[in-house]
Amino acid sequence: MDLHSARSLRAGHSEDKLAAILDYAGRPEFTEAERAALAYTEGMTKTPVDVPDAVFDALKAHYNTPAIVEISVFAAYQNFNAKFNGALRTEINEFCPVDLPGLK
Structure with missing residues (x-):
């Protein structure tokens, strides 16, 4: 989240x-x-995945199929990064100057 927050x-x-x-x-x-996108991606990152129909329907109300695929790929990739970096105990590099409660 640190690098992407800075970006x-x-x-x-x-x-x-x-x-x-x-x-x-x-x-x-x-x-x-x-x-809608944040609720969807939040549900995607849970274990097990928890994306209720209402959340997916809200997403479809705002995005077409290619956009939903792109959102899904990006969220899955970020979830992979978070798990990978967490397992390796990667330190936050403080690229982002904003205090993000709960993320440090």
């Missing part, structure tokens, strides 16, 4: 939005489409 800031996303990511569902910084 997000460079791409123009606000620090407030980035800091609110763990509480995306109730935050005005996120669009309905972003909330």
Whole structure:
């Protein structure tokens, strides 16, 4: 999350939005489409995977099939990275200057 958070800031996303990511569902910084994608990817990362029909239906309301595949691939890749780095006890390099509660 650290490197991608830094990239997000460079791409123009606000620090407030980035800091609110763990509480995306109730935050005005996120669009309905972003909330749908975040709920979907959150469900994807659970073990076992837990993506209820309502969550998938909300995702389909905002994204076409190629976009859903892209979101899924990106989330799966990030989940792989998190597990890989966690198992190897990879240190956070503090690329991102924003304090992300619960992620350090």
